[in-house]
Amino acid sequence: MRTSIQICGLLIGFVLPILPGMLLLRIVLKKQLRGILTWVTAFILGQSFFTLLLFVVGIAGLPLTFFSTIFILLVLTIFLWSIMRLCQRTNISPQQPTNTLTQIYNSTSCVQPLSYSRLLQIILILALILLFLLIGAISLTEAVSDRPGQAIWAFKAKVFFTEQSIPTALFKDNFRPYSEMSYPLDYALFLSWLYMWMGEINDHLIKLVPALLAMLVGVLMYSICRDQQMSMNKSLAFTLVLCGNTPFIACGQQMYAEHLLTLQVLAGFYFLYCFLNNTEQKRLLLAGFLLLGGGAWIKNEGLLIYTVAFALLLLLRGSRKWNIRNLAKDLPAMITPALIFILPWFLFRSLLNIPTIDFNFGKIIDINQWFFLPNIKEIARVFLKKMFLEIRYSCGVWILLAFTTIVHAPQLARRRASRFLAIAIAIIILVYFAVFLFSTKRLDWHLRIVPRILLVPSSLALMLVALTTRSQNKERK
Amino acid sequence: MRQVRLIIFNLLLTSAVTVSGYNIWKMTGVLGEKVTRGLEENISWNVELIRLAQKHVCKGKPCFVWILPVLRKEISTETQVFEFNYYLYPSKVYYMNDSEIGLCDFVICEQALRTHFERTANALNLGNKFRIVGENDDTCIYQRK
Numbered sequence: 001m002r003t004s005i006q007i008c009g010l011l012i013g014f015v016l017p018i019l020p021g022m023l024l025l026r027i028v029l030k031k032q033l034r035g036i037l038t039w040v041t042a043f044i045l046g047q048s049f050f051t052l053l054l055f056v057v058g059i060a061g062l063p064l065t066f067f068s069t070i071f072i073l074l075v076l077t078i079f080l081w082s083i084m085r086l087c088q089r090t091n092i093s094p095q096q097p098t099n100t101l102t103q104i105y106n107s108t109s110c111v112q113p114l115s116y117s118r119l120l121q122i123i124l125i126l127a128l129i130l131l132f133l134l135i136g137a138i139s140l141t142e143a144v145s146d147r148p149g150q151a152i153w154a155f156k157a158k159v160f161f162t163e164q165s166i167p168t169a170l171f172k173d174n175f176r177p178y179s180e181m182s183y184p185l186d187y188a189l190f191l192s193w194l195y196m197w198m199g200e201i202n203d204h205l206i207k208l209v210p211a212l213l214a215m216l217v218g219v220l221m222y223s224i225c226r227d228q229q230m231s232m233n234k235s236l237a238f239t240l241v242l243c244g245n246t247p248f249i250a251c252g253q254q255m256y257a258e259h260l261l262t263l264q265v266l267a268g269f270y271f272l273y274c275f276l277n278n279t280e281q282k283r284l285l286l287a288g289f290l291l292l293g294g295g296a297w298i299k300n301e302g303l304l305i306y307t308v309a310f311a312l313l314l315l316l317r318g319s320r321k322w323n324i325r326n327l328a329k330d331l332p333a334m335i336t337p338a339l340i341f342i343l344p345w346f347l348f349r350s351l352l353n354i355p356t357i358d359f360n361f362g363k364i365i366d367i368n369q370w371f372f373l374p375n376i377k378e379i380a381r382v383f384l385k386k387m388f389l390e391i392r393y394s395c396g397v398w399i400l401l402a403f404t405t406i407v408h409a410p411q412l413a414r415r416r417a418s419r420f421l422a423i424a425i426a427i428i429i430l431v432y433f434a435v436f437l438f439s440t441k442r443l444d445w446h447l448r449i450v451p452r453i454l455l456v457p458s459s460l461a462l463m464l465v466a467l468t469t470r471s472q473n474k475e476r477k
Numbered sequence: 478m479r480q481v482r483l484i485i486f487n488l489l490l491t492s493a494v495t496v497s498g499y500n501i502w503k504m505t506g507v508l509g510e511k512v513t514r515g516l517e518e519n520i521s522w523n524v525e526l527i528r529l530a531q532k533h534v535c536k537g538k539p540c541f542v543w544i545l546p547v548l549r550k551e552i553s554t555e556t557q558v559f560e561f562n563y564y565l566y567p568s569k570v571y572y573m574n575d576s577e578i579g580l581c582d583f584v585i586c587e588q589a590l591r592t593h594f595e596r597t598a599n600a601l602n603l604g605n606k607f608r609i610v611g612e613n614d615d616t617c618i619y620q621r622k
């Protein structure tokens with residue numbers, strides 16, 4: 001009975017951030033969206049904003065109890081609702097509720113491709129259901145028993161829940177170097193919020209969270225494919241390919257933050273992709289960067305991805321119609337999310353002088369000594385092996401991408417949105433490569449995480465494959 | 478040519494889906510194994526030791542961990558320390574430098590390292606300041622007198 005109540009609490013706590021997220025999405029896009037994509041995006045935005053608010057309240061010294069956090073959520077929701085109402089009043093021509101991003105922002109009509117067979121559809125749906133049930137069941141067989149849980153995320157959540165605050169002493173504690181105090185607090189605060197809903201620390205049930213997040217990544221991928229008017233069979237197939245690889249499954253069973261980051265980055269890049277298809281819609285740009293900003297609030301890796309997207313968009317926007325006025329219009333939408341999500345955490349970090357343990361630019365090896373050169377071969381070998389040879393690790397995502405890139409090269413070069421995605425994926429992988437190459441840490445220590453860090457780029461790669469093949473079909477018709 | 482490309486792409490996609498299916502199949506085996514072995518064993522690498530430590534280490538008191546890696550299960554000392562750190566919170570767990578023993582009220586020590594620990598404690602002038610409060614076949618727990 002007690003466990004049932006705790007599971008109910010966990011699920012309620014998990015879905016509640018959708019409320020402010022939905023309102024925020026309506027404010028940003030100024031339109032009412034429908035469909036699963038909206039719900040998933042609302043969850044992502046809502047939980048980022050909510051945990052950011054918890055962080056601000058926590059470092060201000062206010063207690064983080066069950067009732068105070070509910071009060072915070074309520075205030076945030078009412079505040080966003082008031083802004084939304086204000087926006088609706090000032091809106092001269094209210095928009096009709098519409099279904100998908102593609103229908104709103106693409107002027108071209110989309111053709112629904114024929115589905116292959118009903119049987120295949122049922123098999124794919126059953127496979128996905130089985131996959132997520134297995135991820136959830138295997139997660140529940142173990143308590144928090146992995147390094148990211150025990151040392152980083154669940155540990156910090158436990159501290160916040162027990163202390164009912166964000167104790168700054170924890171971040172100054174030199175005896176906890178393995179707790180990675182330089183990592184942002186989004187995931188830890190979200191977990192502690194769920195502990196509040198469960199009423200106590202439950203080391204078994206909390207393992208459901210990564211499994212639920214894994215499921216959301218699958219739902220997001222499916223909804224992106226469907227948003228692009230792709231057939232149900234193909235959408236399900238792409239979802240299964242994304243969710244069926246070994247690192248994805250492993251991250252769903254352990255307390256890694258990878259799935260939360262994948263959610264933010266995948267949704268963020270999809271909004272930017274839509275923006276580049278119709279650059280008049282600045283709201284998509286803001287929504288995209290808000291999501292990517294949320295990614296930077298989850299892991300330091302998210303900041304790298306945000307920076308790549310920022311720099312690349314500046315270059316691509318400038319390449320054709322270089323116009324200072326255009327750029328001036330875009331920049332606020334690109335910078336504001338950084339100020340909202342990244343600035344508070346970095347101010348906090350610099351005030352407390354929290355060092356980065358994994359990698360920082362103070363730890364770069366002496367380039368003049370050239371002894372890093374032999375590492376290039378080793379790093380390239382591991383990357384290529386994990387991407388192309390060990391099919392169970394990648395499920396052939398990179399082979400699909402390579403094939404699509406070769407076959408659809410002219411289309412990729414011609415379409416700005418596809419080009420943006422392709423270059424972003426390449427740069428992100430190159431930056432990982434460079435970090436491994438110049439880091440002073442042991443190379444094998446870095447290389448063991450290659451399959452896991454490739455999760456985010458591989459989700460983007462699969463999205464690019466889906467969007468490219470889909471638009472190719474559409475162009476042909 | 479387009480048809481050929483489409484066929485190759487569909488073949489690749491089908492292969493990818495098949496690999497996913499294979500991974501799901503392997504997962505059913507993993508779940509079956511875990512259920513067969515029993516849930517209890519999976520709670521931690523050594524649930525008995527965690528329980529022993531939780532029983533004897535006073536809440537919030539600093540603790541030094543001196544244990545060997547479990548080579549059979551490929552579990553490093555560091556991993557075990559993470560686990561102690563997590564399950565004994567709010568106690569601080571130390572493990573790196575011998576000199577930190579002086580900061581601690583408890584020491585969790587592998588039976589095989591007992592003599593080594595007592596020799597080190599003597600060298601740090603802490604020899605008669607610890608007494609055993611709990612032990613099992615593999616590990617003993619010292620408390621500062």
